Amino acid sequence: MSLIKKLLDLDQRIIFLVLFVALAFPILNPVMLPMAIQDYSIQAFEFADSIPDGSIVIIEGGNTAATYPQCGPGLIAQIVHLLRKDVKLVFFSIGAEQQVWTQTAIDTAISKLPAGVPAENGVNWVNLGYIPGGESATAALANNIRSVVAKDYFGTPVDEIPLMKDVNDATAFAALFWWGGSEGSIPYGVRQFVGPFGIPMSGSCTTNEVPNYSPYISAGQLQGLFGGVRGSAEYEYLLKLPGPALGQAMATNFGGLWWLILVAVGNILYFILRTRGEA
Amino acid sequence: MDPVLMGLIAGSAVSIGAYTVLIGDNPISKITEHLYTGILGGYILATNWDFINKNAITKIQTGQYVYIIALILSLMLFTRLKPEWLWVSRYPVALTVGIGLGLAMRTTVIADFVGQIRATILPLNSINNIVMIVGSITSAAYFVFTRSYTGIYKYINLTGRLFLLVAFGVAYGQTASFRFELVIGRLVEMLRPEVAMYTYVLIILVAVVLYFGYKTKRIEWYSAK
Numbered sequence: 001m002s003l004i005k006k007l008l009d010l011d012q013r014i015i016f017l018v019l020f021v022a023l024a025f026p027i028l029n030p031v032m033l034p035m036a037i038q039d040y041s042i043q044a045f046e047f048a049d050s051i052p053d054g055s056i057v058i059i060e061g062g063n064t065a066a067t068y069p070q071c072g073p074g075l076i077a078q079i080v081h082l083l084r085k086d087v088k089l090v091f092f093s094i095g096a097e098q099q100v101w102t103q104t105a106i107d108t109a110i111s112k113l114p115a116g117v118p119a120e121n122g123v124n125w126v127n128l129g130y131i132p133g134g135e136s137a138t139a140a141l142a143n144n145i146r147s148v149v150a151k152d153y154f155g156t157p158v159d160e161i162p163l164m165k166d167v168n169d170a171t172a173f174a175a176l177f178w179w180g181g182s183e184g185s186i187p188y189g190v191r192q193f194v195g196p197f198g199i200p201m202s203g204s205c206t207t208n209e210v211p212n213y214s215p216y217i218s219a220g221q222l223q224g225l226f227g228g229v230r231g232s233a234e235y236e237y238l239l240k241l242p243g244p245a246l247g248q249a250m251a252t253n254f255g256g257l258w259w260l261i262l263v264a265v266g267n268i269l270y271f272i273l274r275t276r277g278e279a
Numbered sequence: 280m281d282p283v284l285m286g287l288i289a290g291s292a293v294s295i296g297a298y299t300v301l302i303g304d305n306p307i308s309k310i311t312e313h314l315y316t317g318i319l320g321g322y323i324l325a326t327n328w329d330f331i332n333k334n335a336i337t338k339i340q341t342g343q344y345v346y347i348i349a350l351i352l353s354l355m356l357f358t359r360l361k362p363e364w365l366w367v368s369r370y371p372v373a374l375t376v377g378i379g380l381g382l383a384m385r386t387t388v389i390a391d392f393v394g395q396i397r398a399t400i401l402p403l404n405s406i407n408n409i410v411m412i413v414g415s416i417t418s419a420a421y422f423v424f425t426r427s428y429t430g431i432y433k434y435i436n437l438t439g440r441l442f443l444l445v446a447f448g449v450a451y452g453q454t455a456s457f458r459f460e461l462v463i464g465r466l467v468e469m470l471r472p473e474v475a476m477y478t479y480v481l482i483i484l485v486a487v488v489l490y491f492g493y494k495t496k497r498i499e500w501y502s503a504k
Contacts, residue, residue: 069464
């Protein structure tokens, strides 16, 4: 067998091993490469920055154990950003696991807040917890919050929460931030909040979902989008709040470089074989 | 031991077990898989039960008897466990699908159809706009299968195909990047200074177990060929 064929038949375990090393190396030895900020992230940041102080916004926390390391740091940055502006936050999750990670992000963000910034549960923020039902639940929430939520994440009746006093449908919110992780749920917000109520919305999703939702930005239905760990890193950078995402974004670069080499070499070798008539 | 540290070590052990599937299917990866499925299943059951308790049973207790209908519909779903009663479960399923579709369709036309078409009606005053218009039209034209690819239509088809290939390439690149990010997310936790030593020990332990498993042929060596 020729060397080219041997290389094309390379055992996948060797590929995985090199990838593992390429991803672990920057984590163990942090390196910083130059990073250009994407337009979508700048738009999403500026949108959050333009929310009037003291308004109420609604946030869907859709990260799971798998996606929290990528999108969680961005959500933390967003919570810090909004609480600093005295914006009141109403959280909910459409997944069972996601509600726990949303609360983790809230707790982490509060621990990062500068002294003196108010962050009282029930006054400055409330976590409504898990609401099952996907898009139907989102629609019900937008029309009548109390029809789907009786108690918040901690079991406090919604009617006893000061922040929820005059809040019962989508019209109470100045904006919607949909941190959908890999739920594929951003269209729920577009269809049930943006369309019927005209609530401006931005969001975050995992990297693989960015191409699916970029048409919503072109159409003006989304005001911006943070994509995966890079989006989170860019939020941290724009907010000047260094966090874990910046380091992870560098590791992604190394993995991407290895993948790029494999794709390029694989195609070149295949092309050589084809010109020789061996493919 | 600190419960957070214990959680991180357990997470590290489970992650290593899951990643052994890259060498080939083996008992360690299977144990991890079953552990994950079982724990997640139990957690989701408990969370949903909590939701029903907080949002249906509490409301019924306060006199909102309409929620009894929701509970009955939920219980009807369980009839599918007995084949003779399967038909009963179709009613709540039909209701759920119907409501879901109705709610989505109500706004889909505007959000996903009219809105997207409107976004491509742009002035031809920048390269970005020209690319957007040409890409949208030729990509849509590629899926017209009712005429042969001859004359000018051949070039429209070719241009559309090129745009689609670029889109697929972007989607593939983003998907590969997403997978890296999943691994990086775990590695960051596994290689935290306070957990790293446990991770290294666990890797050696798993490697030794698998080595003897393969050596004594108790585990079948996976071959991709």
